[in-house]
Each structure stands twice: as C-alpha cells, then as structure tokens.
Amino acid sequence: MKEPAIVVEHISKRYKIGKARSNDLRGTIDNVFRSLLRGNKKENVDFWALRDINFKIEAGEAVGIVGRNGAGKSTLLKVLSRITVPTSGRAIINGHVASLLEVGTGFHAELTGRENIFMNGSILGMKRVEIRKKFDEIVAFSGIEKFIDTPVKHYSSGMYVRLAFAVAAHLEPEILIVDEVLAVGDIEFQKKCLGKMEEVGRDGRTILFVSHNMEAVMRLCTKGILLNNGTVYLQGTSREIVDNYFKLNEDLIRTTKIFDRTDRIGNGKSKFVNAWITNAKGQVVYQIHSGETVQFHVEIEAQQPNLNGQYTVAVAIYDNRGNRLFVLSSGLLNKKITVNNKTEVIFTVPKFPLASDEYFCNLIMFEGPRGTDTIDQIESAFKITVEDGDYFGTGIIQAKGADRLFTDFTINTRET
Amino acid sequence: MKTVIDSGKGKRLLQLKPLFEYRELTMMLAFRDFKVRYAHTWLGVLWAFVQPISTLLIFVFVFHRVAGISSGSIPYPVYTMAGVSAWSFFAFVLSQSGQSIISSQQLVTKVYFPRLIIPISKALVGFIDFGIALLILFALMLFYKVTPSSNIVFLPLIVLMLLILSFAVGIWFSALTIRFRDVQYIIPFMVQIGLYITPVGYPSGSIPKKYILLYHANPMVGIVEGFRWCLFGDPLNATYFIISVAVILLLLITGIIYFTAVEGSIADIV
Numbered sequence: 039m040k041e042p043a044i045v046v047e048h049i050s051k052r053y054k055i056g057k058a059r060s061n062d063l064r065g066t067i068d069n070v071f072r073s074l075l076r077g078n079k080k081e082n083v084d085f086w087a088l089r090d091i092n093f094k095i096e097a098g099e100a101v102g103i104v105g106r107n108g109a110g111k112s113t114l115l116k117v118l119s120r121i122t123v124p125t126s127g128r129a130i131i132n133g134h135v136a137s138l139l140e141v142g143t144g145f146h147a148e149l150t151g152r153e154n155i156f157m158n159g160s161i162l163g164m165k166r167v168e169i170r171k172k173f174d175e176i177v178a179f180s181g182i183e184k185f186i187d188t189p190v191k192h193y194s195s196g197m198y199v200r201l202a203f204a205v206a207a208h209l210e211p212e213i214l215i216v217d218e219v220l221a222v223g224d225i226e227f228q229k230k231c232l233g234k235m236e237e238v239g240r241d242g243r244t245i246l247f248v249s250h251n252m253e254a255v256m257r258l259c260t261k262g263i264l265l266n267n268g269t270v271y272l273q274g275t276s277r278e279i280v281d282n283y284f285k286l287n288e289d290l291i292r293t294t295k296i297f298d299r300t301d302r303i304g305n306g307k308s309k310f311v312n313a314w315i316t317n318a319k320g321q322v323v324y325q326i327h328s329g330e331t332v333q334f335h336v337e338i339e340a341q342q343p344n345l346n347g348q349y350t351v352a353v354a355i356y357d358n359r360g361n362r363l364f365v366l367s368s369g370l371l372n373k374k375i376t377v378n379n380k381t382e383v384i385f386t387v388p389k390f391p392l393a394s395d396e397y398f399c400n401l402i403m404f405e406g407p408r409g410t411d412t413i414d415q416i417e418s419a420f421k422i423t424v425e426d427g428d429y430f431g432t433g434i435i436q437a438k439g440a441d442r443l444f445t446d447f448t449i450n451t452r453e454t
Numbered sequence: 455m456k457t458v459i460d461s462g463k464g465k466r467l468l469q470l471k472p473l474f475e476y477r478e479l480t481m482m483l484a485f486r487d488f489k490v491r492y493a494h495t496w497l498g499v500l501w502a503f504v505q506p507i508s509t510l511l512i513f514v515f516v517f518h519r520v521a522g523i524s525s526g527s528i529p530y531p532v533y534t535m536a537g538v539s540a541w542s543f544f545a546f547v548l549s550q551s552g553q554s555i556i557s558s559q560q561l562v563t564k565v566y567f568p569r570l571i572i573p574i575s576k577a578l579v580g581f582i583d584f585g586i587a588l589l590i591l592f593a594l595m596l597f598y599k600v601t602p603s604s605n606i607v608f609l610p611l612i613v614l615m616l617l618i619l620s621f622a623v624g625i626w627f628s629a630l631t632i633r634f635r636d637v638q639y640i641i642p643f644m645v646q647i648g649l650y651i652t653p654v655g656y657p658s659g660s661i662p663k664k665y666i667l668l669y670h671a672n673p674m675v676g677i678v679e680g681f682r683w684c685l686f687g688d689p690l691n692a693t694y695f696i697i698s699v700a701v702i703l704l705l706l707i708t709g710i711i712y713f714t715a716v717e718g719s720i721a722d723i724v
Contacts, residue, residue, distance in 0.1 A: 053722065116721065120459060120566035123718030128460035135457070143564045148490045157486060160479040161565055 041132045043213050043244040044095040044118070049127035051088040051113050087113040089268045091127070095261075097212075100245040102255035102276055104283050105265035106290070107417055108301045111248050114265065115139065115217055118246065133212030133244070136162055140217070142202030147191035151182060151201055154190055158205045172208045180204035207234045213244045232258065250417070252280045252360030284358050287398060287418040296401075296419055304412035308347055308377050310401045312337040313420050326390055327427025328444060334366060334385040336401060338377050338414075347377040347405065349413055353385060354400040355392070355422075363392065363443070367402075391443045394426045462718045472568045479567055483575035488582060506587045509538050517655040525657060528686050529598040532591070536681045537654035539587035544620050544674055545645045546580040547573075551624035552631050552641045555720060563721050570713065573624040577617065595685075603687030612680040615702060619673050622706035629713045632723050653678050657688075670694040673701040 088110045095101050105111045116122045118129060119137035144161040145154050155176055159169040169176075177183055180201045182193075190198055216235065235258055239245055249255050255262060255276055262279030264272040264286070272282050290301075297311045317323045318331040326332050334353050352367035366385040368375050375383055399420050403413040426435045429444040473480075492498050510531060517523045518530045525533035551573040555562060558572050595602065630637045652674040653661075661669050669675055676698020683690040716723075 117459065120457075121563065122721045123462045124460065126461055128458060131457040131459065132455070134455050137565065139564045144561055146486055146490060148493045149486060153486075153489075157482050160482045161561065161567070166478050 040097045042094045043097040043099070043132055044093075044246070045130045046091055046093050046118075047128055047130075049088055049091040049114075049117060049124045049129060050086060051110075051117060051122070052125040053085045053087055055083055055085050086268050088117070088124070091265075091268075091270055093263055093270060093273055095244060095246065097133070097244055098242045099261055100239045100247065100259045102259035102262040102279065103246060103248045103265065104252070104255060104262055104279050105271075106286065106301050107303050107415075108267075109265040110268040111265055112217070113268075115215060115246075115248055119215055131213065134163070135213045135215060136206075136209045136211035137215035138162075138206050138209075138217065139215075141199060141206055145190060145198070145202060148189055150189050151177075151180075151186040151193070154201065155205055158202065162206065162209055163211070164209065176204045176208050179207060203230070211243065213246070214238055215246045217248050218250065250360060252283065256280055256359075280359070284398075288421060291418060291421050296416065299416055299419070302414055302416055304403070304414040306341055307345060307413050308338050308340045308349070308403065309414050310336060310403065310416055310419065311339045311380075313353075313399070313401060315422065325423045325425050327425050328390060328393055329427045329429030329431070330390050332387045332390045334387070334399075336383045336385070338375075338381050338383065338403065340377050340379055340381075345377060347413070348374040349377055349403050349405050351375045351383050352402045354402060356398045356400065356418075357442070358396050358398065363397070389429065389444075389446070390424070390427075391429075391445060392424050393442050393444065394424050395442070397422050397424065469568070473570060473574075476567050476571050480571040480575050480578065483571065484578035487575065487579045491579070502583050502586045503590070505583075506535075506538055506542055506590055509542065510535055510590075513538065513655040523656045523660075528600060528682075528688075529594075532594045532598050532600050533657075533682070533686070534655050535587075535591045535594050536685055537652070537678045539584060539591050540616055540678050540681050541649060541652055541654045541674065542587055543580050543584040543616060544623075544677075545648070546583060547577045547620035547624045548627065548648075549641055549645055550576040550580065551628045552638045554624075555628045555632055556635075556638075569717050569720055570625065573628045574621065577621055577624055580620070581617075591685075600686065602685050603683075605684045605687055609681075609684040612677060612684055615680065615699070616677050618706055619677065619702045622702065622709045625713045626705065626709040629709070629716050632716060632720055648672070648674065651675075666694070667697075670697045671701060673698040673705070676702075 091110075091114065103111050103114065113122075115137070116139075117124050118131070119135070119139065121139075142154075142158060144157050146157065149157060155173065156166070156169055160166070177186055180197075180203075182197050182201055185193065185197065190201070193201070214235075232254060235245065235247070239258060245258070247255065247258055259276045262274065262276040263270060264274075264279045264282050266286055271286070272279060274282075290299075296313055302309070313334070313336045314322050315324070315326060316333045316335065317326065320333075336351065336353065338349075338351070340347060350367060350369040352365050352369065354365040354367075355363050357363055366387070368383070375381065398418040399422060401414070401416045401419040403415065405411050405413060428435055430446075492501055495501060497504065513534045514531055517534070524530070554572045554576050555569065561567075562569065562572075594600075627637060627641060651669065651672055658669070658675060658679055676695050679688065679690055680695065680698075682688040
C-alpha cells in the first residue's frame, strides 16, 4: 500500500495577540521595564488558531477543507505550505507540493510576460528547464502570445490573471494545495480553474482545497475536513462535511447575536451590531413569503469617535449550498453610506423574488475605490426562511421545490 | 520526496541543501532587482558606473586636494578606488538587506522558500556593481601604470571575506528589521559613519596608536587593508587582520543563529 500523502499529527499553532508591542524598539524596551518592575512576564494574550489537529490524507484523494472565518483554514494551509511553523506537533508530507495561495505570486509590473512566467514558475517551485519546456504551452493557454514581451503593467487585469493562472495550471506537483484563488477573477476564469483542478484530480494527484463555495467542494472533492474554532470538527465524505458546515452555521446564528459574533474579517473601524427583517407593515418577521415587500435592516456602529466613514454596505444572499444568489449593495445604487456613531441601513425589496427554502445572508462593509479595504464582514450573519407566497397576486402558489426564483412578466398575444 | 513540518525547535542551524535547491529562484530574484532598479532611467545601467566614479571624485577632491591626505607611492585615485569598490559593495548590501524581507512581504506570506535567499539575492545584485567597480579600479591601475603586487593571487580570498561579511551583516539586519522596524532608520547612519571609520579615503596608518585595536574591531578595516595588500603590496599587520577575521566569523555565526530563530515566524510578523 502507498504511503499517505499527508499525515498531520497534533498540530497546534499559537499567535500572540494583544497589548504588548514587540515590533519596535520602544515597545520592547517598555515591555522589558514593565516586566522587571512587576515581575509580570505575560502581557500577550495567546490565541490558538489551531489546536491539536490530526488527520491523514491518502495519495490521490481530493479533500476539501471547510470552515467558517477564523476556523483555522488559512492557518492550516500556511502550516502545510511551510509559510509559517506550527507551535507544536508535526506533519509529514510525501511528495512534491505546490501551494497556490494566490495567483501571480511574485509578478512584477516592470517585468515582461515572459520574464514573469520564469519568475512565477520558480517561485512555485518549477525548475528552469521545466519552465522552458512548457513555455509555449503556458503562453498558448494564457492566450496573450502577442504581448508576451510587454511589461505586465500594460496588461489589463484580465490578461494579468490569465497569464498568472496559465503558469499555475502547468505545475505538476504530486500534492496541490489550493486556497480560495478561485474567488478572484470572472465567472469564466473560475470555471477554467475548476475544470483544470478536476483534471488534476483525475490524474491521481492529491488535492487539498479550501473554499467557501460548497458547490465547488462537492464537485471536486470526495472527502472533506470541517474545521471549527481551530479544531477538526468532522472528517467525512464531502456531502457530510457540507451538511455539517451549514448545521454549524445555523447553530452559530441561533446561539450568538450579531453583536457578539467574533468570526469577522475586516479592519473593524465600524461593526455590524444588529440585523433584522420587517414586512410591509413594519413588523419584525423571521419568515417571509415570496412576493412580499421585505425590508432588511442593518445596524452599524462606528468603533472610533467622529469616524464619519463613507462605506459601501451590502447584504449578500446565499442558498444553503453556498451559491450566491443576489446582493443588495449600496454600491449598485452608486450610494455611499455615512456612518457616525450608530447608523441603521434599510434595504427595501418590493417583491421578494426567492422561492420557499432557507437562505443565509452575509453582511459586508468596505471602503476605498475598489472595495479593497474591508471594514467588517460576517459570513452567514443571519438566516431567512422563505415560505410559499402569492408572488404574482393571482392566488396561484408555486408548488414546493420546483423553482428557485420568480420574476415579473407579462403575456401578450397577437394574431399572426 | 518526504518533508517533515514541525516547530523547528532544535533544527540544524544552516541548512545548505534547501538553499542549493532554491538557487534558481535566488538568481531570478537578483535578476528582477537588477532589471527593475534601472528601469525608466535615462542613463540605465550606466548608473552602475556613475556612482563609484562620482564617489571617487569626491574623495579625490575633499581628502586629497583639500585635506592633503597622501597615499604614499600609490597614486591617490587608485589607492582610494580600491577602498571605494569594497566599501560600496558592503554599504549596498547593508542598506538593501535591512528592508529586504519586509519589502518581500508579498512573497513571504504566500509561498515557502528558505528565507535566507532574500538577503542572498540582494548581495548578488550588489556583486554586479562590485564587478563594475573592480573594472574601474583595474582601468585606473592601467592608466596610472600601477603594477599589481604578486599578492594579487590572494585577492579572491579577500573578496570571499568581503562577501561573507556583507552576507553576515545583511542577515543580521534583515532579521532585526523584522522584529524592530526602527533598525531601518539606523542603517543609513551606520553606512555614513562606517565610511569614515574605514580607511577608504586615507591610509589606516594615520590612526592614533591608542585607538588602533578598537579601530580594527570594524571588520571592514581588515578587508580594505587586505585589498591594498593584494593589489599594491601594502604592509598587512597579521594580528589586526586576524581580529577582523574573528569579528567576521562571529557576526556570521550569530547572524545565522538569530536568523534561524526568527525565520519560522517571519510570515506571522510582517
């Protein structure tokens, strides 16, 4: 029998966060004096991103790693990619690893496409001869033959990503570790990535795939690992993992108010503190009906006095497979939300278009011209249950489970 | 291929094998830096000649013409160029490596490679400039008809010392800057002061006797003297030279120890 591709034994990773400054001289000197005076050595707060992680991945398996923000997915990938060392425990990896935590690592704007292929290739662990051998293939895959000797700063962002992915797609590792690189780029590009990864999987290579897209996890992976609070919550088939992921989300929503949620990303200048839904009569509701007028209320609190933030605020709605269905974003209406102290943002949907099912809502708030600075973001901040409703006002209610969304339409006939 | 990932406690200090395996990436990083450095400049690669020549001219004017410092039988420009070439390389590596890891944050947080190759690649870029400075030096020797001493066969050894020293100081500062951002502001001072406490533009014989031992604690003194010993057959005091060698080795060993200690957590800090 073949040796397992990856064996993880008791891996833990601790980060020190909190008060003590240690990345400048004054902070360190301060700390030394403080600890001398008080005999107090521990100013830092320990945060365990991973706690006693154990699993085994057989060669040729495609395994999805799933978990909420802050569950430890990225840290685990960083440890397995040797970007950071574990605090304790060990992992044994049998085979040549390529990890794609981003596409186009090491690309430099001043270098030409050709030079960047070599640069990026060597960063991803390819040998020069290997890159030279595959060079034509890579260029053909990217479809930018004409511009291969142009500095990439003159490329459009689409060309840039295509070239970067072309290099990554020609890696031939025994073990491929992929972070949510698929989250970037357009739909077509995402499809191309998924297709390429399926190919890799068929070649019998081992894949470790981290994603929020449960559909992609189910499609690519046979097995999965569900992380929660830095520990392995469940190992099983990808089906079991995906189901339990949503169960965990529901538990969290049920037990923890938005105000108390800690699984946030963003710089925290402002925070989502509450969210609720009202119907046309202004009553707070937990269930809505298709076709009803629905208002989403989102309450934001500035975490700094007189912040005067100008943000884009959005509610994104997902089905219970993790597919994004639509988004209510102030950006789409070309509006900036001013946040001072406490602000309530109200999104009104005149006719709610979703069919009966359960849906999850993410709250997103960012600033900057391209939405580069995330202020606060909560995945699955709340759940909405949609019941059958009379969308068209005709008294005809769509049978359960047939369609997923509705749209207004009219019918005319004319004699021909 | 089998890789074991653990906390790295008690691991061997200098692992040469991964460094060798990643030699192509080291070269690519150096190539990238070299190419990008002179991009969009009007003079382009000519800048690599302008810098050492202008430094030399300033020395000739200030130290030789104004202050009247003499270099004995060797013409002053030749004598000083020997110092300038070695010093410029050291200063380049010192100032580049300080920020090297922080400015490679994009790479360090996304992909694995032995972190040491970052300061090494910076030293490689400097080595190209050093080659150009040596060319200028040899051209000057031809022009002033200075015949090299037979000690020149030892020149590669002295160059190796210079490389090791620059590398040692480079890894010290690249690692220190990660922990203490303040260090990057101290480096320019060190380069400035170092120029005066190294016999670049004057012979080390002019240093008062009581300071001479302390003076040689600066390992660049031994290297510049070694250079002149190789090229012009200047006298070289063995005791003082050994002090410099010892300081270099000490810096190298402690540098590797310190770098290894912080290496694993680099991605967590930057």
